[in-house]
Amino acid sequence: xxxxxxxxxxxxxSALLGLIVESGAPRTFSSLVDELGLAKSTTSRLLQxxxxxxxxYRDRTGAFRPxxxxxxxxxxxxxxxxxxxxxxxxxxHLSELxxxxxxxxxxxxxxxxxxxxxxxxxxxxxxxWVGVDVPAHCTASGKVLYAYGALxxxxxxxxxxxxxxxxxxxxxxxxxxxxxxxxxxxxLDELEIGLTAVAAPVRTVDxxxxxxxxxxxxxxxxxxxxxxxxxxVLVAELRGLSALLGHQPGRKEGFA
Amino acid sequence: xxxxxxxxxxxxxSALLGLIVESGAPRTFSSLVDELGLAKSTTSRLLQxxxxxxxxYRDRTGAFRPxxxxxxxxxxxxxxxxxxxxxxxxxxHLSELxxxxxxxxxxxxxxxxxxxxxxxxxxxxxxxWVGVDVPAHCTASGKVLYAYGALxxxxxxxxxxxxxxxxxxxxxxxxxxxxxxxxxxxxLDELEIGLTAVAAPVRTVDxxxxxxxxxxxxxxxxxxxxxxxxxxVLVAELRGLSALLGHQPGRKEGFA
DNA sequence: AACTCGGGTTCCATAATGTGAAACTTTGGA
DNA sequence: TCCAAAGTTTCACATTATGGAACCCGAGTT
Numbered sequence: 293x294x295x296x297x298x299x300x301x302x303x304x305x306s307a308l309l310g311l312i313v314e315s316g317a318p319r320t321f322s323s324l325v326d327e328l329g330l331a332k333s334t335t336s337r338l339l340q341x342x343x344x345x346x347x348x349y350r351d352r353t354g355a356f357r358p359x360x361x362x363x364x365x366x367x368x369x370x371x372x373x374x375x376x377x378x379x380x381x382x383x384x385h386l387s388e389l390x391x392x393x394x395x396x397x398x399x400x401x402x403x404x405x406x407x408x409x410x411x412x413x414x415x416x417x418x419x420x421w422v423g424v425d426v427p428a429h430c431t432a433s434g435k436v437l438y439a440y441g442a443l444x445x446x447x448x449x450x451x452x453x454x455x456x457x458x459x460x461x462x463x464x465x466x467x468x469x470x471x472x473x474x475x476x477x478x479x480l481d482e483l484e485i486g487l488t489a490v491a492a493p494v495r496t497v498d499x500x501x502x503x504x505x506x507x508x509x510x511x512x513x514x515x516x517x518x519x520x521x522x523x524x525v526l527v528a529e530l531r532g533l534s535a536l537l538g539h540q541p542g543r544k545e546g547f548a
Numbered sequence: 549x550x551x552x553x554x555x556x557x558x559x560x561x562s563a564l565l566g567l568i569v570e571s572g573a574p575r576t577f578s579s580l581v582d583e584l585g586l587a588k589s590t591t592s593r594l595l596q597x598x599x600x601x602x603x604x605y606r607d608r609t610g611a612f613r614p615x616x617x618x619x620x621x622x623x624x625x626x627x628x629x630x631x632x633x634x635x636x637x638x639x640x641h642l643s644e645l646x647x648x649x650x651x652x653x654x655x656x657x658x659x660x661x662x663x664x665x666x667x668x669x670x671x672x673x674x675x676x677w678v679g680v681d682v683p684a685h686c687t688a689s690g691k692v693l694y695a696y697g698a699l700x701x702x703x704x705x706x707x708x709x710x711x712x713x714x715x716x717x718x719x720x721x722x723x724x725x726x727x728x729x730x731x732x733x734x735x736l737d738e739l740e741i742g743l744t745a746v747a748a749p750v751r752t753v754d755x756x757x758x759x760x761x762x763x764x765x766x767x768x769x770x771x772x773x774x775x776x777x778x779x780x781v782l783v784a785e786l787r788g789l790s791a792l793l794g795h796q797p798g799r800k801e802g803f804a
Numbered sequence: 805a806a807c808t809c810g811g812g813t814t815c816c817a818t819a820a821t822g823t824g825a826a827a828c829t830t831t832g833g834a
Numbered sequence: 835t836c837c838a839a840a841g842t843t844t845c846a847c848a849t850t851a852t853g854g855a856a857c858c859c860g861a862g863t864t
Binding site: 345366382 | 555558559562563565566593600601603605606607608617621622633637
Protein backbone atom coordinates (compact mmCIF):
# COMPACT_ATOMS: atom_id res chain seq x y z
CA UNK A 293 0.00 0.00 0.00
CA UNK A 294 2.27 2.74 1.24
CA UNK A 295 5.63 1.15 0.71
CA UNK A 296 8.32 3.35 -0.72
CA UNK A 297 10.99 0.85 -1.43
CA UNK A 298 12.78 -2.02 0.16
CA UNK A 299 11.87 -3.88 3.24
CA UNK A 300 8.33 -5.09 3.17
CA UNK A 301 8.74 -7.71 5.88
CA UNK A 302 10.08 -5.18 8.33
CA UNK A 303 7.33 -2.73 7.56
CA UNK A 304 4.68 -5.34 8.06
CA UNK A 305 6.19 -6.42 11.32
CA SER A 306 6.37 -2.82 12.40
CA ALA A 307 2.74 -2.36 11.53
CA LEU A 308 1.90 -5.27 13.79
CA LEU A 309 3.99 -3.77 16.55
CA GLY A 310 2.20 -0.49 16.07
CA LEU A 311 -1.18 -2.08 16.49
CA ILE A 312 -0.07 -3.90 19.60
CA VAL A 313 1.48 -0.91 21.27
CA GLU A 314 -1.01 1.74 20.25
CA SER A 315 -4.07 -0.01 21.51
CA GLY A 316 -3.16 -0.23 25.15
CA ALA A 317 -5.21 -3.39 25.49
CA PRO A 318 -3.71 -6.78 24.68
CA ARG A 319 -4.27 -7.68 21.04
CA THR A 320 -5.43 -11.08 19.99
CA PHE A 321 -3.85 -12.89 17.10
CA SER A 322 -6.90 -12.94 14.90
CA SER A 323 -7.68 -9.29 15.45
CA LEU A 324 -4.23 -8.57 14.12
CA VAL A 325 -4.71 -10.89 11.18
CA ASP A 326 -7.78 -9.22 9.86
CA GLU A 327 -6.80 -5.72 10.81
CA LEU A 328 -3.74 -5.91 8.60
CA GLY A 329 -5.24 -8.31 6.10
CA LEU A 330 -2.16 -10.50 5.91
CA ALA A 331 -2.25 -14.24 5.62
CA LYS A 332 -2.48 -16.08 8.89
CA SER A 333 0.79 -17.79 8.20
CA THR A 334 2.60 -14.57 7.48
CA THR A 335 1.22 -12.89 10.55
CA SER A 336 2.18 -15.84 12.65
CA ARG A 337 5.75 -15.85 11.43
CA LEU A 338 6.22 -12.16 11.86
CA LEU A 339 4.84 -12.25 15.37
CA GLN A 340 7.14 -15.10 16.23
CA UNK A 341 10.08 -13.06 15.07
CA UNK A 342 8.98 -10.11 17.16
CA UNK A 343 8.53 -12.38 20.10
CA UNK A 344 11.99 -13.86 19.75
CA UNK A 345 13.37 -10.34 19.75
CA UNK A 346 11.42 -9.53 22.89
CA UNK A 347 9.54 -6.74 21.19
CA UNK A 348 6.26 -8.37 22.08
CA TYR A 349 5.29 -11.17 24.36
CA ARG A 350 2.25 -13.32 24.82
CA ASP A 351 0.61 -13.05 28.12
CA ARG A 352 -1.12 -15.85 29.87
CA THR A 353 -4.23 -15.57 27.69
CA GLY A 354 -2.19 -15.78 24.51
CA ALA A 355 -2.75 -12.14 23.63
CA PHE A 356 0.11 -9.96 22.47
CA ARG A 357 1.52 -7.15 24.55
CA PRO A 358 4.42 -4.73 24.22
CA UNK A 359 7.61 -6.51 25.20
CA UNK A 360 10.59 -5.86 27.37
CA UNK A 361 12.18 -3.26 25.13
CA UNK A 362 9.21 -1.01 25.67
CA UNK A 363 9.34 -1.45 29.41
CA UNK A 364 13.00 -0.73 29.26
CA UNK A 365 12.42 2.54 27.56
CA UNK A 366 9.59 3.46 29.88
CA UNK A 367 11.70 2.67 32.92
CA UNK A 368 14.60 4.84 31.83
CA UNK A 369 14.94 7.69 34.22
CA UNK A 370 16.17 9.75 31.30
CA UNK A 371 12.99 9.09 29.34
CA UNK A 372 11.49 12.44 30.18
CA UNK A 373 7.83 11.97 29.81
CA UNK A 374 7.19 15.61 29.48
CA UNK A 375 5.67 17.26 26.54
CA UNK A 376 8.72 18.48 24.74
CA UNK A 377 10.37 15.09 24.88
CA UNK A 378 7.25 13.45 23.54
CA UNK A 379 6.87 16.00 20.83
CA UNK A 380 10.43 15.81 19.58
CA UNK A 381 9.99 13.06 17.01
CA UNK A 382 6.92 14.72 15.57
CA UNK A 383 8.60 18.08 15.46
CA UNK A 384 11.68 16.68 13.76
CA HIS A 385 9.40 15.07 11.25
CA LEU A 386 7.56 18.30 10.56
CA SER A 387 10.85 20.06 10.25
CA GLU A 388 11.89 17.65 7.55
CA LEU A 389 8.61 17.93 5.70
CA UNK A 390 8.47 21.69 5.67
CA UNK A 391 12.15 22.48 6.07
CA UNK A 392 11.08 25.40 8.22
CA UNK A 393 11.33 26.25 11.89
CA UNK A 394 9.03 24.27 14.15
CA UNK A 395 7.95 25.46 17.58
CA UNK A 396 6.10 23.94 20.49
CA UNK A 397 4.20 26.55 22.46
CA UNK A 398 2.25 26.37 25.68
CA UNK A 399 0.29 28.99 27.57
CA UNK A 400 2.09 30.72 30.43
CA UNK A 401 0.81 33.59 32.45
CA UNK A 402 -1.77 34.74 29.95
CA UNK A 403 0.77 34.74 27.16
CA UNK A 404 2.30 31.98 25.18
CA UNK A 405 5.83 30.75 25.31
CA UNK A 406 7.74 28.35 23.13
CA UNK A 407 9.24 25.49 25.07
CA UNK A 408 10.99 23.73 22.24
CA UNK A 409 12.16 24.49 18.76
CA UNK A 410 13.59 22.66 15.81
CA UNK A 411 15.45 25.03 13.60
CA UNK A 412 14.94 25.50 9.94
CA UNK A 413 17.73 24.31 7.74
CA UNK A 414 17.68 27.60 5.91
CA UNK A 415 19.78 30.44 7.13
CA UNK A 416 16.95 32.93 6.94
CA UNK A 417 14.25 32.31 9.46
CA UNK A 418 16.12 30.54 12.20
CA UNK A 419 15.56 32.88 15.09
CA UNK A 420 15.19 31.46 18.52
CA TRP A 421 11.77 31.70 20.11
CA VAL A 422 12.25 29.50 23.10
CA GLY A 423 11.53 31.42 26.23
CA VAL A 424 10.59 34.72 24.64
CA ASP A 425 7.07 35.82 25.39
CA VAL A 426 5.21 37.14 22.40
CA PRO A 427 1.74 38.65 22.10
CA ALA A 428 -0.51 35.69 21.43
CA HIS A 429 -3.04 37.41 19.23
CA CYS A 430 -0.61 37.90 16.39
CA THR A 431 0.84 34.42 16.32
CA ALA A 432 -0.60 31.29 14.82
CA SER A 433 0.02 29.26 17.95
CA GLY A 434 -1.60 31.94 20.06
CA LYS A 435 -4.73 31.86 17.99
CA VAL A 436 -4.89 28.13 18.35
CA LEU A 437 -4.61 28.36 22.11
CA TYR A 438 -7.25 31.10 22.20
CA ALA A 439 -9.56 29.24 19.87
CA TYR A 440 -9.59 26.12 21.98
CA GLY A 441 -9.71 27.83 25.32
CA ALA A 442 -6.19 26.93 26.40
CA LEU A 443 -5.49 30.59 26.90
CA UNK A 444 -7.95 33.13 28.33
CA UNK A 445 -8.89 35.98 26.01
CA UNK A 446 -6.50 38.90 26.19
CA UNK A 447 -7.43 41.84 28.34
CA UNK A 448 -6.74 45.44 27.48
CA UNK A 449 -5.56 46.82 24.20
CA UNK A 450 -4.40 44.37 21.54
CA UNK A 451 -0.90 45.34 20.63
CA UNK A 452 -0.36 46.35 17.01
CA UNK A 453 2.87 44.81 15.86
CA UNK A 454 2.38 45.33 12.15
CA UNK A 455 -0.29 46.71 9.89
CA UNK A 456 -1.69 43.21 9.68
CA UNK A 457 -1.96 42.54 13.41
CA UNK A 458 -5.55 42.01 14.45
CA UNK A 459 -6.32 44.77 16.93
CA UNK A 460 -10.07 44.65 16.77
CA UNK A 461 -11.60 42.13 19.19
CA UNK A 462 -14.44 41.25 16.85
CA UNK A 463 -11.95 40.65 14.09
CA UNK A 464 -9.98 38.33 16.35
CA UNK A 465 -13.05 36.40 17.43
CA UNK A 466 -14.02 35.98 13.84
CA UNK A 467 -10.61 34.55 13.08
CA UNK A 468 -10.92 32.13 15.97
CA UNK A 469 -14.19 30.79 14.61
CA UNK A 470 -12.38 30.11 11.41
CA UNK A 471 -9.56 28.39 13.26
CA UNK A 472 -11.99 26.02 14.95
CA UNK A 473 -13.65 25.30 11.65
CA UNK A 474 -10.44 24.40 9.85
CA UNK A 475 -8.58 22.98 12.80
CA UNK A 476 -5.52 25.14 12.28
CA UNK A 477 -4.48 28.77 12.44
CA UNK A 478 -2.27 31.00 10.35
CA UNK A 479 -0.59 34.30 10.91
CA LEU A 480 0.62 36.23 7.89
CA ASP A 481 2.87 39.18 8.58
CA GLU A 482 0.97 39.80 11.79
CA LEU A 483 3.88 39.63 14.19
CA GLU A 484 6.54 40.80 11.85
CA ILE A 485 6.43 41.72 8.21
CA GLY A 486 7.60 38.82 6.10
CA LEU A 487 7.01 36.25 8.81
CA THR A 488 4.28 33.67 8.38
CA ALA A 489 3.33 30.84 10.67
CA VAL A 490 0.82 28.02 10.65
CA ALA A 491 -0.16 26.20 13.83
CA ALA A 492 -2.41 23.41 15.05
CA PRO A 493 -3.45 22.13 18.46
CA VAL A 494 -2.05 19.33 20.58
CA ARG A 495 -4.73 17.62 22.62
CA THR A 496 -4.42 15.62 25.75
CA VAL A 497 -6.37 12.66 26.98
CA ASP A 498 -9.57 14.54 27.78
CA UNK A 499 -9.62 16.27 24.43
CA UNK A 500 -8.55 19.62 25.79
CA UNK A 501 -5.83 21.55 24.02
CA UNK A 502 -2.61 21.88 25.98
CA UNK A 503 -0.19 23.17 23.41
CA UNK A 504 0.24 24.27 19.84
CA UNK A 505 2.87 23.39 17.31
CA UNK A 506 3.71 25.90 14.65
CA UNK A 507 5.74 25.98 11.51
CA UNK A 508 7.06 29.37 10.64
CA UNK A 509 9.26 30.99 8.07
CA UNK A 510 9.49 33.72 5.48
CA UNK A 511 6.07 34.45 4.02
CA UNK A 512 7.29 33.74 0.52
CA UNK A 513 8.60 30.26 1.27
CA UNK A 514 5.57 29.31 3.33
CA UNK A 515 3.36 30.43 0.49
CA UNK A 516 5.34 28.30 -1.91
CA UNK A 517 4.64 25.31 0.24
CA UNK A 518 0.99 26.27 0.47
CA UNK A 519 -0.64 27.49 3.63
CA UNK A 520 -3.61 25.18 3.44
CA UNK A 521 -1.47 22.19 2.67
CA UNK A 522 0.75 23.02 5.60
CA UNK A 523 -2.26 23.41 7.87
CA UNK A 524 -3.58 20.03 6.88
CA VAL A 525 -0.23 18.36 7.36
CA LEU A 526 0.08 19.89 10.80
CA VAL A 527 -3.34 18.75 11.84
CA ALA A 528 -2.63 15.23 10.69
CA GLU A 529 0.75 14.99 12.36
CA LEU A 530 -0.46 16.48 15.60
CA ARG A 531 -3.33 14.07 15.70
CA GLY A 532 -0.60 11.48 16.05
CA LEU A 533 1.13 13.43 18.76
CA SER A 534 -2.15 13.86 20.60
CA ALA A 535 -2.57 10.13 20.52
CA LEU A 536 0.74 9.87 22.34
CA LEU A 537 -0.76 11.96 25.08
CA GLY A 538 -3.62 9.53 25.37
CA HIS A 539 -6.10 11.43 23.28
CA GLN A 540 -8.52 9.04 21.62
CA PRO A 541 -9.02 10.41 18.13
CA GLY A 542 -12.61 9.28 18.07
CA ARG A 543 -13.59 11.27 21.10
CA LYS A 544 -15.21 14.61 21.23
CA GLU A 545 -12.73 17.29 20.38
CA GLY A 546 -14.45 19.90 22.50
CA PHE A 547 -12.76 23.15 23.29
CA ALA A 548 -12.72 23.55 27.03
CA UNK B 549 23.54 -16.66 14.35
CA UNK B 550 20.74 -17.59 16.67
CA UNK B 551 17.88 -17.69 14.20
CA UNK B 552 15.39 -20.46 14.59
CA UNK B 553 13.46 -20.20 11.40
CA UNK B 554 11.77 -17.68 9.19
CA UNK B 555 12.12 -13.97 9.22
CA UNK B 556 15.70 -12.89 9.14
CA UNK B 557 15.02 -9.34 8.01
CA UNK B 558 12.69 -8.72 10.90
CA UNK B 559 15.14 -10.16 13.37
CA UNK B 560 17.93 -8.04 12.07
CA UNK B 561 15.80 -4.95 12.21
CA SER B 562 14.78 -5.85 15.72
CA ALA B 563 18.39 -6.26 16.69
CA LEU B 564 19.05 -2.75 15.46
CA LEU B 565 16.10 -1.48 17.42
CA GLY B 566 17.41 -3.24 20.47
CA LEU B 567 20.78 -1.57 20.21
CA ILE B 568 19.18 1.82 19.77
CA VAL B 569 16.80 1.50 22.66
CA GLU B 570 19.02 -0.30 25.10
CA SER B 571 21.87 2.13 24.99
CA GLY B 572 20.13 5.20 26.25
CA ALA B 573 22.45 7.39 24.25
CA PRO B 574 21.77 8.17 20.59
CA ARG B 575 23.40 5.60 18.32
CA THR B 576 25.30 6.59 15.26
CA PHE B 577 24.83 4.79 11.98
CA SER B 578 28.34 3.42 11.74
CA SER B 579 28.38 2.17 15.30
CA LEU B 580 25.31 0.14 14.41
CA VAL B 581 26.92 -1.14 11.25
CA ASP B 582 29.94 -2.61 12.88
CA GLU B 583 28.21 -3.72 16.03
CA LEU B 584 25.91 -5.97 14.04
CA GLY B 585 28.37 -6.66 11.27
CA LEU B 586 25.82 -6.22 8.50
CA ALA B 587 26.54 -4.58 5.18
CA LYS B 588 26.17 -0.85 5.18
CA SER B 589 23.51 -1.08 2.53
CA THR B 590 21.48 -3.58 4.49
CA THR B 591 21.73 -1.60 7.67
CA SER B 592 20.73 1.52 5.86
CA ARG B 593 17.63 -0.06 4.35
CA LEU B 594 16.51 -1.61 7.59
CA LEU B 595 16.91 1.62 9.46
CA GLN B 596 14.95 3.44 6.80
CA UNK B 597 12.13 0.99 7.23
CA UNK B 598 12.18 1.45 10.98
CA UNK B 599 12.19 5.16 10.49
CA UNK B 600 9.20 5.06 8.18
CA UNK B 601 7.35 3.09 10.80
CA UNK B 602 8.27 5.66 13.42
CA UNK B 603 10.08 3.10 15.53
CA UNK B 604 13.21 5.20 15.41
CA TYR B 605 13.97 8.71 14.32
CA ARG B 606 17.07 10.64 13.51
CA ASP B 607 17.73 13.58 15.65
CA ARG B 608 19.37 16.73 14.55
CA THR B 609 22.83 15.22 14.61
CA GLY B 610 21.79 12.30 12.44
CA ALA B 611 21.96 9.81 15.29
CA PHE B 612 19.20 7.30 15.87
CA ARG B 613 16.87 7.43 18.84
CA PRO B 614 13.82 5.49 19.96
CA UNK B 615 10.81 6.71 18.05
CA UNK B 616 7.29 7.77 18.77
CA UNK B 617 5.96 4.31 19.53
CA UNK B 618 8.27 4.10 22.50
CA UNK B 619 7.22 7.48 23.79
CA UNK B 620 3.66 6.44 23.33
CA UNK B 621 4.12 3.43 25.49
CA UNK B 622 6.04 5.38 28.10
CA UNK B 623 3.32 8.01 28.25
CA UNK B 624 0.54 5.53 28.78
CA UNK B 625 -0.92 6.02 32.21
CA UNK B 626 -1.57 2.31 32.20
CA UNK B 627 2.09 1.51 31.66
CA UNK B 628 2.65 0.61 35.27
CA UNK B 629 6.28 1.15 35.86
CA UNK B 630 6.28 -0.94 38.92
CA UNK B 631 8.32 -3.98 39.39
CA UNK B 632 5.83 -6.70 38.72
CA UNK B 633 4.74 -5.13 35.48
CA UNK B 634 8.32 -4.79 34.37
CA UNK B 635 9.16 -8.29 35.38
CA UNK B 636 6.23 -9.93 33.63
CA UNK B 637 7.83 -10.57 30.26
CA UNK B 638 10.93 -12.03 31.86
CA UNK B 639 8.90 -14.20 34.16
CA UNK B 640 6.74 -15.49 31.34
CA HIS B 641 9.90 -16.27 29.48
CA LEU B 642 11.39 -18.18 32.39
CA SER B 643 8.15 -20.01 32.80
CA GLU B 644 8.37 -21.21 29.23
CA LEU B 645 11.99 -22.23 29.54
CA UNK B 646 11.60 -24.17 32.75
CA UNK B 647 7.92 -25.01 32.56
CA UNK B 648 7.83 -24.50 36.30
CA UNK B 649 6.32 -21.95 38.63
CA UNK B 650 8.03 -18.59 38.65
CA UNK B 651 7.78 -16.14 41.53
CA UNK B 652 8.83 -12.57 42.10
CA UNK B 653 9.60 -11.92 45.74
CA UNK B 654 10.45 -8.76 47.62
CA UNK B 655 11.31 -8.15 51.25
CA UNK B 656 8.49 -7.04 53.48
CA UNK B 657 8.61 -6.60 57.20
CA UNK B 658 11.64 -8.76 57.76
CA UNK B 659 10.16 -11.60 55.78
CA UNK B 660 9.75 -12.10 52.09
CA UNK B 661 6.58 -12.06 50.11
CA UNK B 662 5.83 -12.99 46.55
CA UNK B 663 4.22 -10.19 44.61
CA UNK B 664 3.71 -11.96 41.34
CA UNK B 665 3.60 -15.49 40.06
CA UNK B 666 3.46 -17.28 36.74
CA UNK B 667 2.06 -20.71 37.22
CA UNK B 668 3.66 -23.90 36.09
CA UNK B 669 1.91 -25.67 33.30
CA UNK B 670 2.04 -28.89 35.24
CA UNK B 671 -0.73 -29.80 37.57
CA UNK B 672 1.62 -30.67 40.38
CA UNK B 673 3.45 -27.73 41.75
CA UNK B 674 1.09 -24.89 41.00
CA UNK B 675 0.37 -23.58 44.44
CA UNK B 676 -0.16 -19.93 44.96
CA TRP B 677 2.50 -18.06 46.90
CA VAL B 678 1.43 -14.52 46.25
CA GLY B 679 0.82 -12.76 49.51
CA VAL B 680 1.75 -15.59 51.81
CA ASP B 681 4.64 -14.87 54.08
CA VAL B 682 7.14 -17.68 54.35
CA PRO B 683 10.27 -18.00 56.48
CA ALA B 684 13.02 -16.59 54.32
CA HIS B 685 15.84 -18.81 55.50
CA CYS B 686 14.39 -21.91 53.90
CA THR B 687 13.56 -20.45 50.53
CA ALA B 688 15.83 -19.78 47.61
CA SER B 689 14.56 -16.23 47.17
CA GLY B 690 15.00 -15.57 50.85
CA LYS B 691 18.62 -16.64 50.74
CA VAL B 692 19.20 -14.35 47.79
CA LEU B 693 17.72 -11.41 49.64
CA TYR B 694 19.75 -12.23 52.73
CA ALA B 695 22.92 -12.74 50.76
CA TYR B 696 22.76 -9.36 49.11
CA GLY B 697 21.57 -7.44 52.11
CA ALA B 698 18.07 -6.78 50.85
CA LEU B 699 16.71 -8.40 53.95
CA UNK B 700 18.20 -8.06 57.44
CA UNK B 701 19.40 -11.26 59.04
CA UNK B 702 16.66 -13.11 60.88
CA UNK B 703 16.41 -12.65 64.62
CA UNK B 704 15.53 -15.36 67.07
CA UNK B 705 15.25 -19.04 66.42
CA UNK B 706 15.37 -20.21 62.80
CA UNK B 707 12.23 -22.17 62.17
CA UNK B 708 12.73 -25.83 61.25
CA UNK B 709 10.27 -26.62 58.49
CA UNK B 710 11.83 -29.88 57.37
CA UNK B 711 14.84 -31.93 58.26
CA UNK B 712 16.73 -30.00 55.61
CA UNK B 713 15.92 -26.54 56.85
CA UNK B 714 19.03 -24.66 57.90
CA UNK B 715 18.54 -23.88 61.57
CA UNK B 716 22.12 -23.19 62.44
CA UNK B 717 23.15 -19.59 61.88
CA UNK B 718 26.69 -20.50 60.88
CA UNK B 719 25.34 -22.98 58.41
CA UNK B 720 23.11 -20.30 56.92
CA UNK B 721 25.92 -17.77 56.68
CA UNK B 722 28.04 -20.35 54.98
CA UNK B 723 25.29 -20.92 52.44
CA UNK B 724 25.03 -17.20 51.82
CA UNK B 725 28.71 -16.96 50.98
CA UNK B 726 28.15 -19.66 48.43
CA UNK B 727 25.15 -17.77 47.03
CA UNK B 728 27.23 -14.67 46.49
CA UNK B 729 29.93 -16.68 44.86
CA UNK B 730 27.62 -18.36 42.37
CA UNK B 731 25.15 -15.55 41.97
CA UNK B 732 22.14 -17.71 42.68
CA UNK B 733 20.59 -19.67 45.50
CA UNK B 734 18.84 -22.99 45.79
CA UNK B 735 16.63 -24.58 48.35
CA LEU B 736 16.16 -28.34 48.26
CA ASP B 737 13.41 -29.72 50.41
CA GLU B 738 14.08 -27.01 52.95
CA LEU B 739 10.64 -25.50 53.06
CA GLU B 740 8.70 -28.57 52.22
CA ILE B 741 9.82 -32.06 51.38
CA GLY B 742 9.82 -32.55 47.64
CA LEU B 743 9.88 -28.85 46.85
CA THR B 744 12.96 -27.33 45.26
CA ALA B 745 13.53 -23.76 44.21
CA VAL B 746 16.29 -21.82 42.53
CA ALA B 747 16.48 -18.04 42.75
CA ALA B 748 18.59 -15.13 41.60
CA PRO B 749 18.69 -11.44 42.37
CA VAL B 750 17.12 -8.48 40.59
CA ARG B 751 19.22 -5.38 40.85
CA THR B 752 18.24 -1.80 40.48
CA VAL B 753 20.11 1.15 39.14
CA ASP B 754 22.58 1.49 41.98
CA UNK B 755 23.42 -2.20 41.91
CA UNK B 756 21.52 -3.02 45.06
CA UNK B 757 19.26 -6.03 45.11
CA UNK B 758 15.59 -5.21 45.36
CA UNK B 759 13.91 -8.50 44.60
CA UNK B 760 14.48 -12.12 43.75
CA UNK B 761 12.94 -14.28 41.10
CA UNK B 762 12.63 -17.97 41.77
CA UNK B 763 11.71 -21.02 39.79
CA UNK B 764 10.25 -23.77 41.89
CA UNK B 765 8.76 -27.18 41.44
CA UNK B 766 8.97 -30.80 42.50
CA UNK B 767 12.53 -31.71 43.43
CA UNK B 768 12.59 -34.49 40.86
CA UNK B 769 11.64 -32.32 37.92
CA UNK B 770 13.98 -29.51 38.93
CA UNK B 771 16.78 -32.02 39.20
CA UNK B 772 15.98 -33.30 35.74
CA UNK B 773 16.39 -29.81 34.42
CA UNK B 774 19.58 -29.38 36.35
CA UNK B 775 19.95 -27.08 39.29
CA UNK B 776 23.13 -25.45 38.11
CA UNK B 777 21.81 -24.99 34.64
CA UNK B 778 18.67 -23.40 36.04
CA UNK B 779 20.68 -21.12 38.25
CA UNK B 780 22.75 -19.92 35.35
CA VAL B 781 19.71 -19.33 33.20
CA LEU B 782 18.10 -17.33 35.96
CA VAL B 783 21.16 -15.19 36.47
CA ALA B 784 21.37 -14.46 32.77
CA GLU B 785 17.72 -13.61 32.36
CA LEU B 786 17.61 -11.46 35.43
CA ARG B 787 20.60 -9.57 34.27
CA GLY B 788 18.32 -8.45 31.48
CA LEU B 789 15.55 -7.55 33.88
CA SER B 790 17.99 -5.62 36.02
CA ALA B 791 18.96 -3.66 32.95
CA LEU B 792 15.33 -2.67 32.63
CA LEU B 793 15.57 -1.18 36.07
CA GLY B 794 18.49 0.90 34.97
CA HIS B 795 21.20 -1.33 36.30
CA GLN B 796 24.34 -0.98 34.24
CA PRO B 797 25.73 -4.49 33.92
CA GLY B 798 29.27 -3.24 33.99
CA ARG B 799 28.92 -1.52 37.31
CA LYS B 800 29.88 -2.80 40.66
CA GLU B 801 27.48 -5.41 41.80
CA GLY B 802 28.03 -4.67 45.45
CA PHE B 803 25.72 -6.11 48.04
CA ALA B 804 24.48 -3.20 50.10
C1' DA C 805 39.08 25.81 -6.67
C1' DA C 806 40.31 21.17 -7.10
C1' DC C 807 41.20 16.92 -4.27
C1' DT C 808 40.21 13.56 -1.02
C1' DC C 809 38.50 11.20 2.83
C1' DG C 810 34.60 9.12 5.50
C1' DG C 811 29.97 8.44 6.22
C1' DG C 812 25.86 7.22 3.93
C1' DT C 813 22.64 6.05 0.12
C1' DT C 814 21.41 3.94 -4.32
C1' DC C 815 22.04 0.40 -8.01
C1' DC C 816 21.98 -4.04 -9.49
C1' DA C 817 22.44 -9.09 -10.42
C1' DT C 818 21.81 -13.02 -7.57
C1' DA C 819 19.58 -16.26 -4.80
C1' DA C 820 18.05 -16.45 -0.48
C1' DT C 821 14.25 -15.30 1.95
C1' DG C 822 9.50 -14.31 2.66
C1' DT C 823 5.01 -15.47 0.93
C1' DG C 824 0.12 -17.47 1.08
C1' DA C 825 -2.84 -21.62 0.15
C1' DA C 826 -3.71 -25.50 2.09
C1' DA C 827 -2.80 -29.27 5.11
C1' DC C 828 -2.27 -30.13 9.82
C1' DT C 829 -2.53 -29.76 14.97
C1' DT C 830 -4.47 -28.15 19.02
C1' DT C 831 -7.99 -26.33 21.87
C1' DG C 832 -12.41 -25.65 23.44
C1' DG C 833 -17.47 -26.44 23.04
C1' DA C 834 -21.70 -28.97 22.55
C1' DT D 835 -17.38 -38.09 20.59
C1' DC D 836 -17.60 -35.04 17.04
C1' DC D 837 -17.12 -30.18 15.23
C1' DA D 838 -15.62 -25.58 14.82
C1' DA D 839 -12.34 -22.17 15.71
C1' DA D 840 -7.68 -20.71 16.41
C1' DG D 841 -3.07 -21.11 15.25
C1' DT D 842 1.12 -23.41 13.32
C1' DT D 843 3.84 -25.80 9.90
C1' DT D 844 4.67 -27.34 5.22
C1' DC D 845 5.79 -26.45 0.60
C1' DA D 846 6.51 -24.75 -4.19
C1' DC D 847 7.16 -20.36 -6.05
C1' DA D 848 8.85 -15.71 -7.12
C1' DT D 849 9.01 -11.67 -4.71
C1' DT D 850 11.98 -9.47 -1.90
C1' DA D 851 16.17 -8.95 0.72
C1' DT D 852 21.10 -9.05 0.20
C1' DG D 853 25.93 -7.13 -0.14
C1' DG D 854 29.52 -5.48 -3.26
C1' DA D 855 30.53 -1.66 -5.89
C1' DA D 856 29.46 2.62 -7.63
C1' DC D 857 27.92 6.93 -6.34
C1' DC D 858 26.91 11.21 -3.64
C1' DC D 859 27.66 14.80 -0.55
C1' DG D 860 29.75 17.66 2.85
C1' DA D 861 33.86 18.77 5.40
C1' DG D 862 38.54 19.42 5.70
C1' DT D 863 43.21 20.20 3.10
C1' DT D 864 46.45 21.88 -0.14
